[in-house]
Amino acid sequence: MAGDSQSPRGEPVGQQARSRHSSFAGDGGGASLNFRFEGQVIAAREGQSVAAALIAAGIRSWRVNESGHHKGALCCIGYCFECRCRIDGEADRRACLTEVREGMRVERQIGLG
Amino acid sequence: MPNRTADVLIVGAGAFGLSCAWWMSKRRDGSRILVVDEGEFAGGASGRNGAGFRMQWGLELNIRLCQESIRFFETAAEELDYPPGIGLKQDGYLVLAHSEKALKTLEAAVGTQHRFGVPSEILDPAECIKMVPPLGRERLRGGSFCGLDGSASPFLWLDALLRACRRQGVEVIYGVRARSIEPVEAGYRVHLDDGPVGVAKVLICTDWAAPELLAPLGIDVRTEPLPKEILVTAPIPPAVKPILVSLEHKIAVNQVDRGSVIFTVSRARTGTSTHSTSDFLGFAAPKIVDLVPGLAHVPALRAWGGVSSVTPDMQPILGETERDGIFVAVSSYRGFMTSPAVGRIMAAMVLDGDTNDPIASALHPRRFAAGETIIEPLLNQE
Amino acid sequence: MARSIVIIGAGPAGLAAALEAERQGARVTLVDEGQRPGGQIYRQGSPALGGKDVAEAAEIRRKHDLLDAFCRVRARLDYRPNTSAFALFGPREVHVATDERTQVLGADAVILANGVREVAMPFPGWTTPGVMYAGGAQSLIKGQRTLPGRNVVVAGSGPLPIVVAAQILRAGGKVAAFAPLHPVTAGARNLAGLWHGRGIVLEGLRYLATVMKAGVEQLTGFVPIRARGTERLESVVLARLDAAGRVVKGSEREIACDALAINYGFAANSELAAMAGARMRYQQLTGGWLPEVDSFGRSSVEGIFVAGDMAGLRGALVAETEGRLVGAAAATAPEAFVKQSFEQSWRKELTRRRRLCEFQEVVRAMLAQPRALFAVADDDTIICRCENVTVRNLRFAFSAGHLAPNTIKRSTRAAMGWCGGRTCLPMIMALAEIHAKAAPSAMMTPRPLARPVPLSALANPTKGQSDAEQDR
Numbered sequence: 001m002a003g004d005s006q007s008p009r010g011e012p013v014g015q016q017a018r019s020r021h022s023s024f025a026g027d028g029g030g031a032s033l034n035f036r037f038e039g040q041v042i043a044a045r046e047g048q049s050v051a052a053a054l055i056a057a058g059i060r061s062w063r064v065n066e067s068g069h070h071k072g073a074l075c076c077i078g079y080c081f082e083c084r085c086r087i088d089g090e091a092d093r094r095a096c097l098t099e100v101r102e103g104m105r106v107e108r109q110i111g112l113g
Numbered sequence: 114m115p116n117r118t119a120d121v122l123i124v125g126a127g128a129f130g131l132s133c134a135w136w137m138s139k140r141r142d143g144s145r146i147l148v149v150d151e152g153e154f155a156g157g158a159s160g161r162n163g164a165g166f167r168m169q170w171g172l173e174l175n176i177r178l179c180q181e182s183i184r185f186f187e188t189a190a191e192e193l194d195y196p197p198g199i200g201l202k203q204d205g206y207l208v209l210a211h212s213e214k215a216l217k218t219l220e221a222a223v224g225t226q227h228r229f230g231v232p233s234e235i236l237d238p239a240e241c242i243k244m245v246p247p248l249g250r251e252r253l254r255g256g257s258f259c260g261l262d263g264s265a266s267p268f269l270w271l272d273a274l275l276r277a278c279r280r281q282g283v284e285v286i287y288g289v290r291a292r293s294i295e296p297v298e299a300g301y302r303v304h305l306d307d308g309p310v311g312v313a314k315v316l317i318c319t320d321w322a323a324p325e326l327l328a329p330l331g332i333d334v335r336t337e338p339l340p341k342e343i344l345v346t347a348p349i350p351p352a353v354k355p356i357l358v359s360l361e362h363k364i365a366v367n368q369v370d371r372g373s374v375i376f377t378v379s380r381a382r383t384g385t386s387t388h389s390t391s392d393f394l395g396f397a398a399p400k401i402v403d404l405v406p407g408l409a410h411v412p413a414l415r416a417w418g419g420v421s422s423v424t425p426d427m428q429p430i431l432g433e434t435e436r437d438g439i440f441v442a443v444s445s446y447r448g449f450m451t452s453p454a455v456g457r458i459m460a461a462m463v464l465d466g467d468t469n470d471p472i473a474s475a476l477h478p479r480r481f482a483a484g485e486t487i488i489e490p491l492l493n494q495e
Numbered sequence: 496m497a498r499s500i501v502i503i504g505a506g507p508a509g510l511a512a513a514l515e516a517e518r519q520g521a522r523v524t525l526v527d528e529g530q531r532p533g534g535q536i537y538r539q540g541s542p543a544l545g546g547k548d549v550a551e552a553a554e555i556r557r558k559h560d561l562l563d564a565f566c567r568v569r570a571r572l573d574y575r576p577n578t579s580a581f582a583l584f585g586p587r588e589v590h591v592a593t594d595e596r597t598q599v600l601g602a603d604a605v606i607l608a609n610g611v612r613e614v615a616m617p618f619p620g621w622t623t624p625g626v627m628y629a630g631g632a633q634s635l636i637k638g639q640r641t642l643p644g645r646n647v648v649v650a651g652s653g654p655l656p657i658v659v660a661a662q663i664l665r666a667g668g669k670v671a672a673f674a675p676l677h678p679v680t681a682g683a684r685n686l687a688g689l690w691h692g693r694g695i696v697l698e699g700l701r702y703l704a705t706v707m708k709a710g711v712e713q714l715t716g717f718v719p720i721r722a723r724g725t726e727r728l729e730s731v732v733l734a735r736l737d738a739a740g741r742v743v744k745g746s747e748r749e750i751a752c753d754a755l756a757i758n759y760g761f762a763a764n765s766e767l768a769a770m771a772g773a774r775m776r777y778q779q780l781t782g783g784w785l786p787e788v789d790s791f792g793r794s795s796v797e798g799i800f801v802a803g804d805m806a807g808l809r810g811a812l813v814a815e816t817e818g819r820l821v822g823a824a825a826a827t828a829p830e831a832f833v834k835q836s837f838e839q840s841w842r843k844e845l846t847r848r849r850r851l852c853e854f855q856e857v858v859r860a861m862l863a864q865p866r867a868l869f870a871v872a873d874d875d876t877i878i879c880r881c882e883n884v885t886v887r888n889l890r891f892a893f894s895a896g897h898l899a900p901n902t903i904k905r906s907t908r909a910a911m912g913w914c915g916g917r918t919c920l921p922m923i924m925a926l927a928e929i930h931a932k933a934a935p936s937a938m939m940t941p942r943p944l945a946r947p948v949p950l951s952a953l954a955n956p957t958k959g960q961s962d963a964e965q966d967r
Binding site: 066091092111112113 | 348349
């Protein structure tokens with residue numbers, strides 16, 4: 001994979017197209033790392049967003065809004081703001097745009113944060 | 114529509130226009146009341162303001178006008194039969210002073226306020242910050258606070274008035290402009306976008322736009338547009354309990370029930386555009402961060418403009434003009450917060466010819482020509 | 496003197512415009528919210544993740560060709576990833592923000608190429624976590640190498656749900672059911688259109704074959720009428736609707752799943768164009784409120800150009816072709832722009848775009864969005880997710896005659912929240928249209944900021960103009 005990241009467009013897409021190996025969740029793509037969600041240790045892969053890592057771990061809700069409704073990912077690309085949660089103590093971070101990091105603390109945001 | 118008539122035509126369906134219409138219709142005396150507005154619901158200054166109300170003024174008439182209005186806001190949901198409520202929030206209003214001179218003015222005003230039963234008090238800087246933790250300490254000298262002041266949603270207030278007016282038989286039409294007023298034998302013929310209407314009395318509640326309609330009749334209403342701009346943040350947990358106004362920053366801060374913080378920012382500007390100006394965000398953000406550094410991390414969601422009015426002495430104009438049957442109510446940028454009392458006063462004046470109200474007699478439209486000036490100490494600071 | 500051009504959006508339209516404008520000697524600043532170029536259709540995952548691309552080979556080729564071409568000129572452009580354009584003031588003043596800073600970019604021309612966003616149909620339970628846009632699910636696969644769920648129901652109109660269902664399967668996932676609103680043959684009688692888009696048709700058929708081969712249950716004409724679950728989606732009820740939007744008795748099918756990927760159309764991200772004062776028109780099927788443009792993407796405001804789907808949904812191939820046309824036009828000083836001679840020298844591209852647009856008629860037949868879909872929501876269904884505005888709240892507003900987006904917003908708070916109405920407005924317009932029995936006559940007045948920006952970033956402006964300006 002290291003070679004991929006050095007490709008001319010700075011991206012691995014060319015390599016990916018030629019790759020025969022699927023690397024969907026659990027298939028070994030990306031170095032593995034651990035972060036915490038509500039204190040629980042969750043395995044993720046380097047390069048994944050927090051939202052993707054949570055979804056891959058089977059978690060769908062990471063916010064409960066002021067009316068008590070559970071919230072997770074909707075647009076997955078940053079404009080709907082549904083996936084806001086608390087990351088490393090900071091409220092209202094978008095899980096879909098935040099890359100997951102080793103040791104990151106993700107918490108369910110309750111109410112306005 | 115040939116031969117369309119009404120007893121009273123109110124031009125402008127903002128807080129003044131609708132409140133006046135409601136107070137008139139409440140009498141159920143059979144008067145046919147028509148309200149026209151060239152814009153859309155809540156599209157004018159009544160829907161574009163900081164949403165605050167306060168009885169902390171330095172002049173009896175302003176204190177009384179707001180005391181009465183606040184009492185009305187408190188029971189408006191029942192009074193207007195509006196179950197959603199008007200978003201009333203009475204967590205107080207903190208007027209901040211960042212200089213000794215400003216603090217002296219506040220102290221004098223609090224003295225006046227106490228004479229009229231306003232439970233206001235002077236707070237030192239530490240007390241201000243305790244009340245509003247995100248406030249900046251630098252230069253802060255103190256403030257005056259009154260716990261009965263607060264805010265309501267202008268949109269819900271207007272919606273409540275609109276529905277109550279219609280239930281009581283008032284016709285309210287949006288998107289129709291009053292182009293001109295023509296005196297006729299039995300009153301006036303007002304030329305609307307969709308045809309003329311014959312009326313006995315006209316009440317102009319278009320604020321800064323009033324002169325345009327009245328000047329051709331030789332009526333001199335001295336008011337000018339006062340554009341302001343507003344910035345609103347994402348909803349956050351409660352951080353600013355009372356409404357803040359900083360005399361130095363010329364910013365009012367209101368965290369509404371929903372959690373958003375609304376910053377109303379004044380600066381010397383002219384015109385009647387309700388669009389944000391391109392340099393507004395760059396102008397306002399540093400001042401806001403200076404005033405409430407604890408909110409610097411909060412995202413701004415939206416900015417817009419609102420055009421209020423200002424008169425030569427910064428006080429409202431309420432009364433009958435030199436033309437019999439033509440009345441005017443100009444807010445001088447406090448239309449939302451004074452609208453309940455103004456509605457009552459103007460309804461009595463227009464329908465009964467009652468001109469004995471002490472507030473209205475001080476605010477009559479001819480005071481400028483007569484050389485009368487009213488000085489509100491707090492406004493001259495802002 | 497070289498013209499300075501600010502381009503917003505690095506999808507196919509923006510990239511092609513950047514390439515062409517640069518080729519013509521313009522100084523180009525390319526502003527994009529993404530971390531990497533490509534936009535939605537050519538989304539690139541993190542280099543760290545690797546993994547295979549589950550798109551059709553032809554699409555991958557197009558993506559690589561465009562991105563490779565971009566990489567070759569990238570050093571000569573002022574390319575700004577992770578940057579949002581949050582305001583556009585007339586005529587050509589673009590306000591951009593990163594997390595920490597803001598900057599005002601002045602330019603001779605601005606090209607808006609910021610595409611479209613997805614539109615859902617509201618139904619009871621559609622706010623349950625696990626229900627997401629089909630394109631959102633696709634972005635998880637493309638950008639995150641992550642499946643949207645273990646067992647996914649895909650539903651919607653147009654070609655996107657087919658692609659997403661196939662890509663889930665190719666990525667090793669399971670599709671519990673596939674519910675296209677219209678038969679995939681909806682536009683099949685348009686032979687000329689099909690011919691002009693034969694390459695794309697072929698790609699579509701291959702995706703369809705993936706879905707068929709996997710034996711996925713196809714429920715054509717079914718729409719979700721209820722999602723069950725609180726903290727997570729547990730099942731979805733799909734059913735057929737009659738013309739009035741009532742559920743056809745006995746057609747209900749409850750399907751267990753942990754994700755539901757839906758798409759019922761697109762809305763143009765046209766806020767910036769409207770903010771700059773460009774004349775707008777309404778066309779529901781191709782994105783709602785769209786800026787009026789001529790054949791070279793010129794809007795009614797001088798120096799403001801539009802390219803790609805934001806000028807009307809027509810897909811990536813049109814976007815790329817149009818990007819080149821618009822890039823060339825924007826790189827030409829207005830006084831030197833002679834439309835006739837431009838049409839001469841760009842005849843080939845203009846013809847190509849026209850033909851591809853004919854193919855879009857085929858696609859549009861699959862995109863039709865019957866208003867009956869909006870009858871599925873009940874009174875308690877939330878429409879504005881940011882401000883918790885329900886159908887009941889909206890109907891209360893409608894009852895006082897608040898039927899224009901501005902007045903609905905004021906009387907309900909809908910569209911006042913974090914997303915600025917990007918999610919709810921198309922649905923609100925549909926509900927208001929049904930109530931008023933008339934198409935919307937005005938769009939919501941667009942206000943800055945098109946994206947939330949921290950007060951600290953607004954108070955921390957980078958002085959001076961864009962690099963492109965400074966170099967002059």
